[in-house]
Amino acid sequence: MNHRLVQNAIIRGRTDNRSFIGDQLDDCSDFSSLFYRLPFERGFLTNWGVERTIWDRLYKNVLKVDSKESRLVITEPCFNLPTIQEAYDQMIFEEYEFASCYRTIGPQLCIFNDLGSLFGDKPGSVPDCSVVVDSGFSFTHIVPFVKGKPVAKAIRRINLGGKLLTNQLKETVSFRHYDMMEETYIINQVKETCCFVSRDIYSDLDICRKSYRENTIIQEYVLPDFTHHSQGHVRPKQEKQKQSDQTLDRSVDQILPMNNERFMIPEILFNPSDIGMNQAGIPEAISQAIEACEPEYHGLLYANIVLVGGNAKLNGYRERIEQDLRVMVPSEYELRLAVPEDPIGYAWKGGNRLASLGTKADLQKRFVTRKEYMEYGSDICRRRFNSL
Incomplete structure (x- = not known):
C-alpha cells in the first residue's frame, strides 16, 4: 500500500522562469522566491482552472489511470458550499467521466482505520465514539463521531492551519x-x-x-x-x-x-488571541465540541481523540493538548489522545482501507456511479454523500 504526496498548486520559479505543476516541483533546483497559485482559498475550492490543470497532470502523468475505469474517493471540508459540491460532481462525472465516486470529509475517512490499535486496544476494535482533530493547511476541524456518524451540531472549525x-x-x-x-x-x-x-x-x-x-x-x-x-x-x-x-x-x-x-x-494554535483572532484554541475547541454532544457520550469521546493533519507532526503537539485538556475535563473521565504514524496520510489510508476491504453492499451504499449521476444529477450525490 503506497501513496505519494503531490503539491496541490502550480508554482512558478524565479530563476528558471517556468511553472511546476504538482509533482513537477521535484524538478525545481532553486526554491527561492517561488510564486504559488493555489486552487483552494480558506479550505474551499475556488479556482477550478488551476485544479483542472493539476488533475490533468495527476491522472495522466503521475497515477497514469483511465478515469473511465476508476473509482474516486475525494475529500471536502466540513459544511462545504452546495455550489462547490455541484461543481465537484460535474467535474468528476461529466469532464473526467469517473466510473464512480465517494465524496466525504477527511475525518470520516480517518475512522475507517483501525482506531483501537492507536490506543493499545484490541486490534480491529472500533470505538462507538471518537473525536478526530484535523489540523491541516488552511483550518482545523474538530469532528465528534457517534456510531460512525459525525455529530453535525458539535463540529467546530478554527481558521488556523x-x-x-x-x-x-x-x-x-x-x-x-x-x-x-x-x-x-x-x-x-x-x-x-x-x-x-x-x-x-x-x-x-x-x-x-x-x-x-x-x-x-x-x-x-x-x-x-x-x-x-x-x-x-x-x-x-x-x-x-x-x-x-x-x-x-x-x-x-x-x-x-x-x-x-x-x-x-x-503557540498560536493554542491561543489565537495572540494574533487578534477571536477564536478558541484547539484544546478549548475540543472541549466545546464534546460538550455539545449528548452527555452519555462524553466519557467515550474524551477517551478516543485522534490527532491528524500536518500540524500533528509538531513535537510536543499531543502532549500539550493533553495537558491543557486535563484541566478542562472532569477527573472521572479517562483522557486518551493518539497521533497516527502518518498523520498527513491517515485519511488516505482510511479511504484506501474502505475501497479495498469494504463489502460490495457497503460500497454501493456509499459510492455514486456515473450511470446514477447521469440519470439523477447532483441530487443523488447530495442525498448519498450528505453525512452532516
Whole structure:
C-alpha cells in the first residue's frame, strides 16, 4: 500500500522562469522566491482552472489511470458550499467521466482505520465514539463521531492551519532578521524543522533570554544558497571557544537564528488571541465540541481523540493538548489522545482501507456511479454523500 504526496498548486520559479505543476516541483533546483497559485482559498475550492490543470497532470502523468475505469474517493471540508459540491460532481462525472465516486470529509475517512490499535486496544476494535482533530493547511476541524456518524451540531472549525503559521513566521523573521516575505517554501521548511509546541511557555521564554552558552532552545538554521546546498539544515550548536570558526562559517553560510520563534509560532494554535483572532484554541475547541454532544457520550469521546493533519507532526503537539485538556475535563473521565504514524496520510489510508476491504453492499451504499449521476444529477450525490 503506497501513496505519494503531490503539491496541490502550480508554482512558478524565479530563476528558471517556468511553472511546476504538482509533482513537477521535484524538478525545481532553486526554491527561492517561488510564486504559488493555489486552487483552494480558506479550505474551499475556488479556482477550478488551476485544479483542472493539476488533475490533468495527476491522472495522466503521475497515477497514469483511465478515469473511465476508476473509482474516486475525494475529500471536502466540513459544511462545504452546495455550489462547490455541484461543481465537484460535474467535474468528476461529466469532464473526467469517473466510473464512480465517494465524496466525504477527511475525518470520516480517518475512522475507517483501525482506531483501537492507536490506543493499545484490541486490534480491529472500533470505538462507538471518537473525536478526530484535523489540523491541516488552511483550518482545523474538530469532528465528534457517534456510531460512525459525525455529530453535525458539535463540529467546530478554527481558521488556523499550517499556512497561517508559515506566514506568521515569515513576518516575524522578516522583522527580526532578514526579509523573507517572498520565501514561503524556505520558511515552511524552517517551521517544519525547528518549531515545536511548548508545555511551559514562560519557562521556555526565560531560557531564551539566557546567554548563548546557557540557552538550550536557540538553533542556528543554515539557509540554502542553491549553489552549494539546496536544502537548509540546523547547524550543531557551537561553543564559545569556537567562536572564531563560527565567524568564519557565517561569512560563507547565511544563518537564521531561531530562538523563541521556535515555540511562539505554534503557540498560536493554542491561543489565537495572540494574533487578534477571536477564536478558541484547539484544546478549548475540543472541549466545546464534546460538550455539545449528548452527555452519555462524553466519557467515550474524551477517551478516543485522534490527532491528524500536518500540524500533528509538531513535537510536543499531543502532549500539550493533553495537558491543557486535563484541566478542562472532569477527573472521572479517562483522557486518551493518539497521533497516527502518518498523520498527513491517515485519511488516505482510511479511504484506501474502505475501497479495498469494504463489502460490495457497503460500497454501493456509499459510492455514486456515473450511470446514477447521469440519470439523477447532483441530487443523488447530495442525498448519498450528505453525512452532516
